[in-house]
Amino acid sequence: SGLNVLAKAAGKLYFGSATDNPELNDTTYTSYLDNSNHFGQITPGNALKWDATEPEPNTFTFTEGDQVTDLVKSNGQILRAHNLVWHEQLPSWVTSNNYSASQLTEVIQNHISNLAGHYKGQPNTDFGFRQDAWDVVNEPFNDDGSFRSDVFYDTLGSSYISIALDAAREADPNAKLYINDYNIEYTGAKATAMQNLVKTLQSDSVPIDGIGMESHFIVGEVPTTLVENFQAFADLGVEFAITELDIRMTLPETADLLEQQKQDYYTVVSACLQVSACKGITVWDWTDKYSWIPSTFPGQGAATPFDDNYEEKPAFDGIVAAL
Numbered sequence: 001s002g003l004n005v006l007a008k009a010a011g012k013l014y015f016g017s018a019t020d021n022p023e024l025n026d027t028t029y030t031s032y033l034d035n036s037n038h039f040g041q042i043t044p045g046n047a048l049k050w051d052a053t054e055p056e057p058n059t060f061t062f063t064e065g066d067q068v069t070d071l072v073k074s075n076g077q078i079l080r081a082h083n084l085v086w087h088e089q090l091p092s093w094v095t096s097n098n099y100s101a102s103q104l105t106e107v108i109q110n111h112i113s114n115l116a117g118h119y120k121g122q123p124n125t126d127f128g129f130r131q132d133a134w135d136v137v138n139e140p141f142n143d144d145g146s147f148r149s150d151v152f153y154d155t156l157g158s159s160y161i162s163i164a165l166d167a168a169r170e171a172d173p174n175a176k177l178y179i180n181d182y183n184i185e186y187t188g189a190k191a192t193a194m195q196n197l198v199k200t201l202q203s204d205s206v207p208i209d210g211i212g213m214e215s216h217f218i219v220g221e222v223p224t225t226l227v228e229n230f231q232a233f234a235d236l237g238v239e240f241a242i243t244e245l246d247i248r249m250t251l252p253e254t255a256d257l258l259e260q261q262k263q264d265y266y267t268v269v270s271a272c273l274q275v276s277a278c279k280g281i282t283v284w285d286w287t288d289k290y291s292w293i294p295s296t297f298p299g300q301g302a303a304t305p306f307d308d309n310y311e312e313k314p315a316f317d318g319i320v321a322a323l
């Protein structure tokens with residue numbers, strides 16, 4: 001049976017995938033994506049980012065986002081919304097205006113109230129779809145655990161994080177509010193920094209429900225401390241999710257690499273299954289055909305569980321074996 005069916009039977013909320021608007025014109029692709037036996041949850045890969053939703057100050061465009069949420073709704077899937085505040089894919093007006101701290105606070109609050117307000121979960125209405133979570137803050141840390149220098153941190157210090165979380169709670173009170181990052185899946189300075197941030201937010205009564213573990217891994221290099229680290233997050237009383245899983249290799253793919261990839265997918269999925277605070281698993285697109293890896297990491301690819309022709313790879317069997 002399907003990945004989502006198996007994930008739910010194993011106690012998770014969903015198995016899901018990211019998707020992006022250009023692919024939605026490919027009807028073979030959507031015929032798989034629409035199958036909620038496999039994919040019970042969708043994350044818009046780009047459609048909800050700042051440049052896509054507020055390209056000019058206070059001018060909001062929801063066309064691409066609505067295309068994804070219409071699909072989510074008609075398929076009866078769950079939405080993970082991504083993201084509200086991130087240093088990338090920011091329109092230039094946010095950085096070039098040299099906003100003061102109070103002006104940038106208003107810019108953040110206005111962006112969040114409009115965007116998260118528009119996609120607010122409204123079950124039992126025509127617009128209704130199951131909105132599970134927002135990635136409110138994306139990638140706030142450097143790998144050494146220091147805060148990333150960007151327009152938000154440089155103007156507001158780490159207070160931009162609580163400003164964003166408070167605004168998101170007000171705009172969409174039922175959404176789980178997440179902070180999402182990479183290289184926090186395993187123990188180390190960055191995971192510790194994220195845990196310390198969670199503790200600070202909790203003691204300041206700032207809403208924080210979950211942590212997104214992106215999980216962009218490399219074949220043969222999946223961290224060995226996933227479960228230990230996941231448990232440390234769970235012990236703080238937050239939930240978490242595997243939000244952007246893919247496991248890339250240096251091309252060309254070989255039978256050995258594909259077999260190792262199967263093991264690696266098994267390792268990650270079973271780590272989620274071992275910790276009940278792990279709510280679900282999202283692959284950062286399910287087919288190699290539309291994976292972001294080849295364009296971002298030249299020479300690498302074949303990172304997803306289905307090949308370019310939508311055939312199941314050994315990685316798919318690794319996921320099934322873990323579920």
Ligand code: XIL
Nearest residue numbers: 020045046082138139180214244292
């Ligand atoms: C990626 C998209 O998949 C690409 O299409 C885009 O060009 C760049 O962003 N971490 C994140 C995601 O949080 O938003 C990124 O998505 C991948 C890395």
